[in-house]
Amino acid sequence: MTPLITANQLEELINSGENVLLCDCRFDLVDPLAGKKAYEESHIPGAIYVDLDHDLSGKKTGANGRHPLPSPQAWAQTKTRLGMSPNTLVVAYDKQGSVYASRLWWMLKATGHAKVQVLDGGLDAWNGPMGTVPRKPTPASHAIEPRPYVGLVLVDEVVNNLQTQSNAVLDARANDRFHGQNETLDPIGGHIPGAINRFFKDNLSATSFKPAEQLFKEFVELLGSTKPSAVIHQCGSGVTACHNLLAMELAGLKGSRLYAGSWSEWCSDPNRPVET
Template sequence: MTPLISANQLEEIINSGENVLLCDCRFDLVDAEAGRKAYEESHIPGAIHVDLDHDLSGNKNGSNGRHPLPSPESWAKTKTRLGISPNTLVVAYDKQGSVYASRLWWMLKATGHANVRVLDGGLDSWNGPMGTIPRKPNPTTQAIEPMPYVGLVLVDEVMSNLQSQKNIVLDARANDRFHGENETLDPIGGHIPGAINHFFKNNLSATAFKTSEQLFNNFVNLLGANKPSQVIHQCGSGVTACHNLLAMEVAGLKGSRLYAGSWSEWCADPERPIEL
């Protein structure tokens, strides 16, 4: 099953009466309330709002990054509260090139929920009706068991990879931030030594993903003979990295992993090396 769904396909599912949970993931890293406000003003009818800070991130301690993953136990409780039962079809969307929708997609997929899709093109692709009445989540009564994140890489493995070079670290940030220029979100600029750069927006044609063939060619040219399983994705805080991971899945290149702590965790320890 492709991880993407078109607006026409989504509209057909909604009109058929099939059970689908629409998750509006709009967010703004500069204005944390902007996504929720936009949702309250207008959204696809029936959608709930899923917030990066409150739903898709755990507690920060100053050294674990700007958007650390919630613990498996906390994430299971959030899925219960949002109404994500094991068989629920979840369709995630945003208006930022599917960045935040990709984070929800990865978190669900990594904890065993396969029935999740991302609306290709996001809200910009939607030509159906819009709603203005916010919907409160309907918690599921099914027991949601905590599951570890499959494909999650911790900082110690990234650190040991500096010597072993077994894996490729792929940084999804813009090229200037990768090179330590114009850093506005983290206190220190630069990148993990040895990492290579693939800006997540290179996966897009306007607001939709490029074709699977285009994405396949782009990543194969970038990675060379390295297998998808050798790719560790990272970015600033583990969000846009999910976009690259999703794009590789669309391309049929499955098995890459996520370093969720990313640059904001890496640079929090002055003992870790930095490259410009």
């Protein structure tokens, strides 16, 4: 299943009576309540709200990043509560260039949920009706079994990679934050030594993803002969990194992995080196 669905395709699916679980993933890192408020004011009819902090993140310890992944057990419970049964087609959208929708896409794919897509262009591309009545999730009829995240990289592997250089570390943050400038979200600026930078917005043309052929060309120019399986994605807290991962998948460069702790976890330990 292609990672993306167009607004026209989605509207046709909905009108056909297809069982689609729409997930509104709007969020604002600076104002965490803004996304839910926007959803409550207006959303694609029938959509439920999926919150980055409460649904797509686990408990913070102060050393595991700003948006640590929930445990496989906790994520299975959330999927059950939200009605994400294994055969349910999940379509995620936001209004931030598909950043938060990509996080949901990756979390589902990584735990074996095959039928998940991101609305290309998000709400900016949607020309269909809008609703104002929030929908409460309908829980799945059976508890969803926990499954480990396939393609998840832990911090120790990234530390070891400093010596082995067996993987390319791809940082999705803006170029200034990558270079330790204008850092407002994390206490320390800079990047993991040896990382290369690909700002997630470079995947977009306006609010939609660039064509697959163009993405393929740009990633190959950036990564050279590095195989997709040797690419570790990271960002500030494991969110925008999913955007790069989805873009590579769209380009046919499958098999790259996610360091979910990302910079916010990395910089929490003063013993880990920092490059600017």
